[in-house]
Amino acid sequence: MKRFKFASLAIASAVALPIALHAARPHYGGTLRIEMPGVIRTFDPAARPGDSAESAARTSVLPLVFETLLVADPSGGLRPQLAASWEHDGSGRRWRFRIRDTVTLHDGSRLQPAQVAAALRPRERAWKVGVDGDAVVIDLDRAQPDFPWDMADVRNAIATRTAAGDLVGSGPFRLEPTEPRRIALRAHEDYWGGRPFVDAVQIAEGRAFGDALASLELGRADVVPVRPTDLRRLVQRGLRSVRTHSLETFALVFEPHRATPADHLVRHAVATAIDRATLSDVLLQRQSEPAGALLPSWLSGYAPMFQGAPASSSPRTAVAALPPERRALTLRIDAADPLAQSIAERIAVDAREAGITIKVQAPAGLAPRPDVRLVRLTHDATTPDRVLAALMSALGPRVTSLATSEAAPESGAPLDTVYRIERALLERDVIVPVVHLPALYGLGERLEF
Amino acid sequence: MATRVLMLSLTIAPLSAQPPSSYQDLATELAAKVAAALPPAEPAILSFSAIDSADSVVDIVDRATVTQANADLARALTARGVRLVERADGATVIRVSCHENLRERACVADIAQGATHRAVAATRPLDPRTNGPASLALDLQRLFMQRAPILDAVLAGDRLVVLDPFSVTRYQRNEAGWQRTDSQAIATSRVWPRDIRGKVQLDGPRLDAFLPGVVCRGTSDATRLACAPAGDVRQPWPLGIDNTGIEANRNYFYTPEGLPFFAAAPLGPDANARWLVAGSSGALLFLDDSRRVVATIASGDDVVALNAACGGPVGTVVLVASSGHGERPDTLRLYRAVHRQLIPAAAPFELSGRFTALWAAPGATAAIAVSHDTAANRYEAFQIRIACDR
Numbered sequence: 001m002k003r004f005k006f007a008s009l010a011i012a013s014a015v016a017l018p019i020a021l022h023a024a025r026p027h028y029g030g031t032l033r034i035e036m037p038g039v040i041r042t043f044d045p046a047a048r049p050g051d052s053a054e055s056a057a058r059t060s061v062l063p064l065v066f067e068t069l070l071v072a073d074p075s076g077g078l079r080p081q082l083a084a085s086w087e088h089d090g091s092g093r094r095w096r097f098r099i100r101d102t103v104t105l106h107d108g109s110r111l112q113p114a115q116v117a118a119a120l121r122p123r124e125r126a127w128k129v130g131v132d133g134d135a136v137v138i139d140l141d142r143a144q145p146d147f148p149w150d151m152a153d154v155r156n157a158i159a160t161r162t163a164a165g166d167l168v169g170s171g172p173f174r175l176e177p178t179e180p181r182r183i184a185l186r187a188h189e190d191y192w193g194g195r196p197f198v199d200a201v202q203i204a205e206g207r208a209f210g211d212a213l214a215s216l217e218l219g220r221a222d223v224v225p226v227r228p229t230d231l232r233r234l235v236q237r238g239l240r241s242v243r244t245h246s247l248e249t250f251a252l253v254f255e256p257h258r259a260t261p262a263d264h265l266v267r268h269a270v271a272t273a274i275d276r277a278t279l280s281d282v283l284l285q286r287q288s289e290p291a292g293a294l295l296p297s298w299l300s301g302y303a304p305m306f307q308g309a310p311a312s313s314s315p316r317t318a319v320a321a322l323p324p325e326r327r328a329l330t331l332r333i334d335a336a337d338p339l340a341q342s343i344a345e346r347i348a349v350d351a352r353e354a355g356i357t358i359k360v361q362a363p364a365g366l367a368p369r370p371d372v373r374l375v376r377l378t379h380d381a382t383t384p385d386r387v388l389a390a391l392m393s394a395l396g397p398r399v400t401s402l403a404t405s406e407a408a409p410e411s412g413a414p415l416d417t418v419y420r421i422e423r424a425l426l427e428r429d430v431i432v433p434v435v436h437l438p439a440l441y442g443l444g445e446r447l448e449f
Numbered sequence: 450m451a452t453r454v455l456m457l458s459l460t461i462a463p464l465s466a467q468p469p470s471s472y473q474d475l476a477t478e479l480a481a482k483v484a485a486a487l488p489p490a491e492p493a494i495l496s497f498s499a500i501d502s503a504d505s506v507v508d509i510v511d512r513a514t515v516t517q518a519n520a521d522l523a524r525a526l527t528a529r530g531v532r533l534v535e536r537a538d539g540a541t542v543i544r545v546s547c548h549e550n551l552r553e554r555a556c557v558a559d560i561a562q563g564a565t566h567r568a569v570a571a572t573r574p575l576d577p578r579t580n581g582p583a584s585l586a587l588d589l590q591r592l593f594m595q596r597a598p599i600l601d602a603v604l605a606g607d608r609l610v611v612l613d614p615f616s617v618t619r620y621q622r623n624e625a626g627w628q629r630t631d632s633q634a635i636a637t638s639r640v641w642p643r644d645i646r647g648k649v650q651l652d653g654p655r656l657d658a659f660l661p662g663v664v665c666r667g668t669s670d671a672t673r674l675a676c677a678p679a680g681d682v683r684q685p686w687p688l689g690i691d692n693t694g695i696e697a698n699r700n701y702f703y704t705p706e707g708l709p710f711f712a713a714a715p716l717g718p719d720a721n722a723r724w725l726v727a728g729s730s731g732a733l734l735f736l737d738d739s740r741r742v743v744a745t746i747a748s749g750d751d752v753v754a755l756n757a758a759c760g761g762p763v764g765t766v767v768l769v770a771s772s773g774h775g776e777r778p779d780t781l782r783l784y785r786a787v788h789r790q791l792i793p794a795a796a797p798f799e800l801s802g803r804f805t806a807l808w809a810a811p812g813a814t815a816a817i818a819v820s821h822d823t824a825a826n827r828y829e830a831f832q833i834r835i836a837c838d839r
Contacts, residue, residue, distance in 0.1 A: 076551055076575035146552065146574075283630035301550035302557045302570075304498040383552045415555050423559075423566060 028197050033444075034223045035204040035212035039181060043167055045157035046123055052248070052378045053298065057227075059154060059247075059380050064185060065106075066157035066169040069097050069116070069136075070148050072382045078148055082116065082158055082170065083136075086151075092143035095149065105160060106174035115160045143321045149301045149383050172196045181205045191380070196311045203356035213442060220358065222444040227339055228287035233441065240443045246289055246296035246436035250343055253395065258329070258371040259402040259430045264424055266326060266356060267429035269319050270347075270372075273354035279346050279435055287440060291433035293423060294377065296393055298382045302419050306426070306433075319355040327359045332370035335362040343434065344374050374434075385413040388422055395431065403430040472518040472547040473790040475556040478571035480525030483543055483558050486567055491541055492534045495523055505586060509621040518547050518556070521790075539563075549575065576589075586672040588834045589798070592817075593620070593627060599819045599828040600647030601808050610656065610669070611830070612649040614641055617658050617674055618667065633674035637663045644700040648808055650687055659686045662697035689754070689809070690724050691716045691740070701729045704740045712807065714754035717765035720786040725767055727752045733769065735789045749782075753809040753816045757835035766835060768816055770807045781803040781818065781833070802829065 038057030041050060045066050046342070049055035063071075069083035080086070083097035103111035120136065128139040142145060148154060159167045169175075172193065173185035183203035187196045193233045212224035217237050218345075226234060226241060229407045234241055243332045254267055276290030289296060292306035319327060331348065333340040341362060348358035361370055377394055392400050392408040404424040411415055425431060487493060497519040522545060523533055534540055546557040553572040560567045585701035592602055597613040607622040616634050620627035641660050647660045651669050658674070660666040664684050667674035683694035690713040692702045701709045709729035716722055722735035727749050735744040749769040757766055765786040773779050776798035802822035809816050816833045 072551055076549060076552075149552065297548060297550075299550055300550040301553070301555045302546055304545045304548065305544060305557060305559055307498075384550055414570060415553065415557060415572050416568040419557050419559070419568045419570065420566075423568070 022448070028195075028199070030198050030446075031200040031202055032198045032223065032447075033202050033204075033221045035057060035207040035215050035221045036225055037207055037209060037212070039205040039418065040183065043159075043175065045159050052376050053382055055378045056247070057205065061152050061183065063171065064173045064201070065171045065175055066154075066159050066167075067171050068154065068157045069099075069151040072149075072152045074311065078152055083151070086148055088145075088147075089272045092145040092147065093140050095138045095140070095147050096132070096135045097138070100192060101134060103170050103192045104188075105168050105170050106188055107162065107168050108190070111158070111160075111170055114160050119158045119160060120156065124150075146383065150411060152382060153386070154380075173201060176200075180429065216444055219444060219446075222447050224338075226440045226441050226442040228284040228437070228440060229339065229342070230442070231285050231287060234442050239445070242441050242443065243287060244439040247379050247439050248436065248437045249291055249294055249296070249379070249391075250340070250434045251291070251294065251375055251377055252331070252347070252372050252434060253375050253399055254372045254402070254430045254432075255370060256398070256402055257369075258426070261428075263326065264341045264428060265318060266329070267432070269316075269354045269356055270351050270358075271429045271432040273356070274347055274351045274432070274434060275350050276435060279343065283342055283346055284435065284437070285336045287438060287446055289436040291436045294425070294431070294433050295384060295387055296436040297378070299379060299382070299387050300418070300422075302384075302415065305419070306423075316337065316355050327355060328359070329371040330359050330361050330368065332361045332363065334376075335364050337376070340376070341372050347374070347434065356400075374427070376394045380392040384415060384418045385409040386411055388418050392425070399431065403428055464540040472554065472556055473521050474787040474792060475547065475554065475573065476518055476521035477525050477788055477790075479545070479556045479558055479569065480522055480529055480531075482569035482571065483560060484526060484529035484531050486560050486569055487541060489530065490532060492532050492537045492541050493526075493541040494536060495519070495526065495533050495543045495545065497522075498544060519545075522556075532676070549655065551575070561595045562605070587635075589818075590832045590834070592830045592832050594827050594829040596827050598645070598805065598821070599830045600610055600645065600806060601649045601819075602817050602830040603649050603651050603810070604815075604817075604832060605651055605669070608669075610649055610651065612647045612658055614645050614647070614660075615658070617649065617667070633667065635660065635665055636676050637678070639697070642698045642700060646695060646700050646806065648686055651811070657687075659684070659695075661695050661699075679822045687765070688713050690726070690736075704736075706740050708734075708736075708740065708742070710734070712753065712808075714752045714765075714767045715813075716754065716767075716786050719788070720765045721788050722786070725752055725754075725786055725791075733791070746789075746791060748780060749808040750804070753807055754813050755783075755809070755816060755833075755835050765794075767791070768807065768833065770804045770818065777822070781807075783835075 038053035070078045071081045084100045086097045099113045117129045126141045139445040176184035178184040215221035280288045293303045297303035344360045389408040406421045475680045542561045544559045555572040557570045601612045609620040618632040656669045665676035678729040710726040725734040751770040781798045784796040800820045802820035806819035
C-alpha cells in the first residue's frame, strides 16, 4: 500500500495522474471522480471547519484550488510554492517572501504581491503585512524563527476576491459552479506548475463510507476514503488502497466529575488496561498506531518517549476495593461513527479485565451524563507546537484545565517546551490517547498508482 | 587515451530514505543541556528509547544509529562530569529519544528526578532551502590510466599534467583521447620511499612538483623542469595547513608543532574545528586554529575538503579514503563535518582497486583520486566532483 504523509498529497497524487491505464506516456483528459463523507461549507481558506469530516475534506480539496506561499515537504522542511524564495532580517521578526512572477490566477490575471498581502492581512492581527517590490513583507510582534511554517498552513492559502465577492485561487484546478453537495473542479490551463493531466475532478460530498465504497466497487467513483475495517473487502474485490501517515487520534476524555484526584486510580487503570497493540493489529487491521501520546511520532518526533515509559499498572485489588459506582463508567461516542463504536467496545472489554465496567453510550438524542467520551482529534498542522496548540484548542479550555495548568504552546515554541506541555497534559490521565489513525483511500480500476 | 565518464549518483536522498541519519551532531549539545540541568555529582541512569516496529513509525532512526547516538551521548555526558551509573536507588533517570519530525531532527531528553520531570532538547532544522543540507551527488570521471604509478594529476581545460615517480608528463585532449605532448624526467639521485607520494601544482604559468625530499619547478607550457633537493630545511607542501613537508623516506608530513599526518582538509565554521587531518596512526583528528588535536574520530587514510555550490548551505564536506586492508574494497566516503563530528553524506563508494592517492584540486572544486588495479597492473586517476541533486 502506498503511503502519503498528508491527505492532501494522496488526493493531489490521484489528480496528478492521467486517467489512462498502462500507457507508455501519460495522456491528458478524463474526469476523476471522488466521493467523501465531509461537506465543505465554504471554500474560504481562513474559515474554520465545522467538524472533523469537513476538516478532512478541506485539507484534501482546498490545496487543489488555493495555494500557500510555501508548502511542507513530505521529506522534511519547506518548499517554495507561490513564494519563490524567502528570508528574514536576522532577528526573525521581519520576513520577506518574494512572490513568483509567473502565477496566473483562475480569472486569467497575474498574481500580484499586493493581492497576496491583502489576502494575508486579515489572517492574524499580529502580522503587519506590506509590499516591497516583488515581495510581501510581514512584520511580527515577536521573533519567530519558524514563521515560514505558518505560510505553509492551508488556512493561510491565498484567495483573492472578485468585485462580486467570489474567491479566486491559483491552484491546478479552478472551482466550477455546480449543484449542492457536489464540487466541480476544472483543470487550470495556465497553472504555473504545469496543466494537470485530468480535465476535471468531480467530488460528491456527504457520502456515507458504505455508499462511497459501493460506488467504488461499481466503477462510479475513482477515489473514496475507506475505513480500516473496509480494507479486507477492498482486497477481496481486487481494488487497491493508499494511506497517509496518522492524521487523527482517538482519545478518551474524562468529564469533570470523573477528572478529580479521587478518580485518578480509575482513570489510570483504564489508561493502562487498553491493549492498544491488539486494537491496532486486529480491529484496525494494522492500519493504525498505538497511541502513547497525542501527537503521532511523524509530527512530534518524541512520541517514543511516551510509548517507552514504564507503565505503572494499577493493582487490580486497589481498583476492586473501590465502591462499585466508582468502578463503573459510561463512555459516550458519536452515534454516527461506527469505528468509534468498535473501538469503544474493545476498550470496554479491556477495562473489564482491570475490574472496571464500561457502558458504551451512543445517544441519538438526550442521554444521561457520561463519565468519559471517546473523541477523534484531527491533526491538520505540520509542526509539533502548532499541532499540540490545535489539539488543545479542539479539546477546549474546560478539558485542558482539568489536565494541566499549562497553556498551549505558542507558534514556534521549542520542542522541549512542546514535550513538557504534552507530558503535563497526559499526566493525570484525564486525556488518554488510544490510537492514531491514517486516512485511507480506496482506488478504482481506472487509476494506477 | 579513452576517457569514460562514470556518473555515480551517490545521492543524498531525503532524510526519510537515506542511510542512517546521524544524530552525532546533536549529542554534544544535548549533553551540555542535560549536564546543566543536573546537580553536580548526581548519579544518573541513561536510557535511550528505541522503536522496534519500523512499520508503525517511519523516518525512524535505525538501531545502529540509536546505539551510536547512545554511546556518543554517554561519552559527552561523562566528559561534562555527569556520573552515569547502571542502576542506583534514587538516581536521576535520563530518557533520550532521537527522531525526526517534518521541521527538525531532534534529540529530546526527559530528566526524571522522582516524580519531577524536566525536558531538554537539541534540534536542527530540516528546511532544505534555508537550513537543511542540500542533496548532493558524487561525480567520478575517469581521467587517465597508465602502468607507471600515478602520484597526482592536474586537469587544466584540455590539458592534463600527470606526475609519476620518474617524470612530469603533459597531455592534450583531442578526439582520440589524451595525446602526450611532452615529458620531463625528474632528475634526482634520491631513492624514493616504498610508498612514494607526490603532488603537482599549476599556478598560472608556473608548475611545481613536490616529491619526498625533492622539489621540481618549471613552467606549465615549457619543456624545462628543474629539480633540486629540498635541502636541510624541509620544503612545505601546499596542503592547506602549515607543514614542514614530507619526511624524505616516509609518507607522512609534520605540522610545525610536530604532529605527523598523512593529509589535511581545511574546514568551515560549522565544523567547530579548523582542520580534519588523517593522522599517522590511522585516526581522523580535528585540529583547532593552533593545530592542537581537539577531537579524534573514526579512521581514514586520506582526506580532502571539497566545495559544493548547491544553492543552499552544504557546509564543509570532506572526502575520506579508507583502506579495506585487503579484506574489503577500499572506499571513498563523503561526510559533512559538523560540530567536530562527521555525518555520512552518501553511501560509501568502493574502489575497484587499491587506493593510492587523494589530492584536492585548486579551489577545492574537485579532487583527484588514484587507485591501483593490481589484477590489471595499472593505475587509474579519477576526478571527483560534488554535484547538486536538486
